[in-house]
Amino acid sequence: MSNLADSAEAAANGQAVILRGRAALPPEDAAVDDDLDVAAVEARGYWEGVWLRLKRDKLALAGGVFIVLLFITAFAGAPLASHFLGHGPNEPFLVSGGLDADQLPAGPWTHVGKLTENGELEQQLFVLGSDSTLARDEFLRLLYGAQVSLEVGVGATLLSLLLGSIAGAVAGFYRGWADTTISRLVDLTMAFPYLLFVITLAGTLGTRLNHVTFGFLGEGVVTLVLVFGLLGWFYSARVMRSVALSIREKEFVEAARMVGASNRRIIRSHVFPHLVGPLIVLATLNVAAFILAEAGLSFLGLGIQLPTASWGNLLADAPQYYTSRPLLMVWPGVALLLTTLAFNLLGDGLRDAFDPRGSR
Amino acid sequence: MLNYIIRRLLWAVVLFIGVTLITYVLFFLLPADPARLAAGKSATAEDVARVSHQLGLDRPVHEQYVLFLKRLVVDHSLGRSYANRRSVNEMVGEAIPVTAALVVGGAILWMLIALPIGILSALKPRSLIDRGAMIFILIGISAPVVWIGLLLQYFVGFKWGLTPNAGYCDVIDPPVGASCGGPADWAYHMILPWLTFAILFAASYARMIRANVMDTLGEDYVRTARAKGAPENVVIRRHVLRNALLPVVTMLGLDIGVALGGAIFTEAIFNLPGLGRLALNSVLNLDLPTMQGVIVFATLTIILLNLVVDLIYAWIDPRIRLA
């Protein structure tokens, strides 16, 4: 959970304090103070500026490229690889080759035999060897595990941002009772022992929701998206509220109001564009946090349902092969590390790009 | 100030009622039949009805909740486990010292790591130290806790044999015959858990400290102090660090509350019988009173820490209580 808190809070702008207990907060609009001049810039120039700054940040770009490749690999590469290799990620290959002479999971680049309908053995390739003594394809499971990670990460981020930014923008822009209600609700949610709650909800809700896949998601993904999303919205609500608060006081908003623009129009044309930057930053960092949380829960056996592969449950099986197949420990760990690193680098880069004066 | 304290206290009470209400409703409405679980393995239909009546489960939900609050506030009781009939207070009581040891020890460790890294890298931006610090921060924030734990356990604990692999020792009053106990054993067994638990926080605190120190360095009063010719180390100590670290200390108070739950991964890997493990076991067993007990306890802790931090802050910074 700490992961969630940390990255999300980093999203605010490096001053984690903003997302914390009320009294600990400096004035709540601190988050966007630095942004104000940018706000005056015309939209096109604004995006160009962001892009120019981002382009100079090689690490962030590398993170971005990695993420794009990861999406392609996970959603196009995994089914393709499965098609060309001739088997799925959940198929055990115990008949021939999946285990070596010592009954250990086969090492990388092993040819295994698949029993066909007419009883013949067909040779197929295990790129990274077997995942366990169940002799499933570690390579495919890693790829499909990426799918699950991204589904949970992106799904939970979208849900929490959607809830959070609506609540935050409404609170910040309209003030009054809406603000009071929403702020109190945020405080309430923040008083929950987040991870404990996630665990208990995943365990209880899970029994009802785990089969819901909408035909394409992994089993257990919906549960995690709901649990993370419903409990994670308040970070984005806080950020959005403070952004909205500061924007509503800006001259250009007042000017628009003076020429008779409606609230709706003001929000759409003047406020929303300025919410996009912080939103994107928050989203990027949140994905990383949710991916880590998914892996943690699956490691504990509460997240993704067996036999669906997830980096968390691959990691949970690996210690049994510590001494004989240490690489099984390495693959899912490194995959997780690189993925969260990529999202964090991109998120940091985006934050600096959106907020040039805050960057250092 | 008194006015402020009363407001904060009232708010803490409201928060507590809100959180327990939501917890109560969610957990008691989710599974089909708590009375059946509560009645135990032998229950006949009449038993279930009787237990249902005893627990007040046949009453409307709002009455049940009041009953629950009353039991909590008046009797200080979290109820009994459905799984083994033990008092939840007792089980939570056994788990608290373990989690507290992990979290408090971990917090000390992460501050010991984060302070020097954060301060040094802020004072010497773009130096070798700063770059090294940035790498540590990035990896620390990105690396999965369970993975770090497993790697430490295998290499440090097993391969190199420097520490125990897992397990917990009581610092005082170990159970009869326990194979270990006392402060030395306790600390020895906690080294790896502390490290595992602290890395993530150390990284994010190092980042926060670095940012705060850099911000403060740019403040007018620091420039003024320098202009007045104050020696650099005095400027840093008196003006920069004091102001930059105040919010960090505040955060620490809040994070310790939040971390109660975050300890669960470390507890699972190193087999520490703390609150997280208790929660996990109760989830596997659908043991609602225990689940709820752990959550209510953790919530209470978070709210109290919040309150304390708020009050301290208000005491230090009058602007807040006047706002």
Next chain:
Amino acid sequence: MKGKRLLGIALAISSLSLLLVAAATAGPTAKRGGTIVLDMTTDVDYIDPQLSYYGETWKLEATTACKLMNWPDKEGAAGAVATPEVASGLPLVSKDGKTYTFTIKPGFKFSNGKAVTAQSFVDAVNRFANPKMQSTGVAFLDIIKGAQAAVDGKAGSVSGVKARGNKLTIQLTKASPDLLARLAMPFYQAIDPTLARQIDANGINQYASCGPYYFASRTPGRSITLKRNPHYKGGRTANADTIQVNIGNSVDVEFQNVEKGTSDYASGGIPATEWKNVVSKYGLNKKDGRVQVRPQLDIRYVAMNHSRPLFKNNPQLAKAVNWAVDRQAFSAQGGYLYGKRTGQILPPGMLGYKPAGIYPLKVTANTIKQARKLAEGNLRGGKAVLWSSNAGTAPLQAQLIQYNLKQIGIDAEIKLLPRAQQFTNAGNPQTASFDMTVERWGADYADPYDFMNILLDGKQVTQPQHNNYAYFNVAKYNKEMTAASLLTGPKRGVAYAALDGNMMRSNPPWAPLVNSNDRIFLSSRVGCVTINEITGTGPLLNVLCLK
């Protein structure tokens, strides 16, 4: 491995004892004192003598209990004969075989200093039969006069068991071939008068006992400590001062601990793939060696829940499952020397074992076709809930079964539980929300009654706590099982063999998978390794010593 995992490897075992080594009893190097440390992956069910029915607990109770009859602390055949312990000799048996009279040997004392008397055993039977205790083992009372009335709550005590001075009489409803073996079960151990008054279905965690050790403390989910009974004068060995059980480590940590010597016995097992390594590193079955493997009267199986819609009156599907499960692959998950594949209810070495060759022990394209053919039209929606333990290789084995089921059109959702919760919840009709559960059973003593009647007699399935995880209740088989249990001699074996074959052929309650070995991995610190499979799996803990 629930249940009784006691391995009753009686005389019959010698036929399989290829792996058995010469008995190794405490040699002259035996050293008294010190603490022996055990690692268990999950908590035990209870430590209460009348409730606990779990091999892991019975390993401990073998050192804490004193019984009328007990298994000697010896290996092999010498340890397989129920021998008088607190009884001064074999009982006097009446001519009709229905009344047994025991004389109590003086000198046995509980750890609180009180003497063990004939009444201590009467108390045990009454507490065992008390309906408020909800004991899983009450089926073992069935031949004792008045026990049923007590279990049903119609009588306050068991009328057939009485103490007079140092004499104990037990009256039976029918002549019993296996009473003496039953009396060696921990359920029947002498209990202290204080414990006799403590009636609690959730079990007592601290009590005085009369064996060489007693339970000094238990912290559920965390640890159990056994200390030497200071008043014990019974003559059994008690080498270590303390036996400490640490609970909750994963099998890989257990392995690391025992390898390093911070723990002495990986009671919860080690990673499956390590067995080959440790055998080549330390040798197999050497005297006082670190790796010991013994055959045992045990079975691992998938119980199909006949009280839920999927398998209720659906024998075709149960047969399909038997054709579909890949026993070879299941066994491979367990690693080196895991055991022997089987398609029978009774294990090899047990009276009545007769291989019938009904189901394939190896999967081929044809067996899958056959499985699909049987399943077709009998899937009833094809959804199932599959329970499994959450430790060691169990999750992998569950996924294998899940995959095999998928091949015949059953979509199984896996639920992983701590072991003791798995079988306790499975044996309770209120909580048994599974269609299939991967179970393990070890015989308490070498008799088919302890397998067939205890696991499959339908009379139990409405009881609050039982061992018939298949909820298998077929009147015809219930009757045949009861009839078989009254037979003696070769007829008994023939009757049980016929039951095994008939059930598996026409109405399988389970998919039997593997008869597994007891594999033991010890630290380099310990010696005096003696293994009596009847008293529970593993090395005798009271004999085990620090070198």
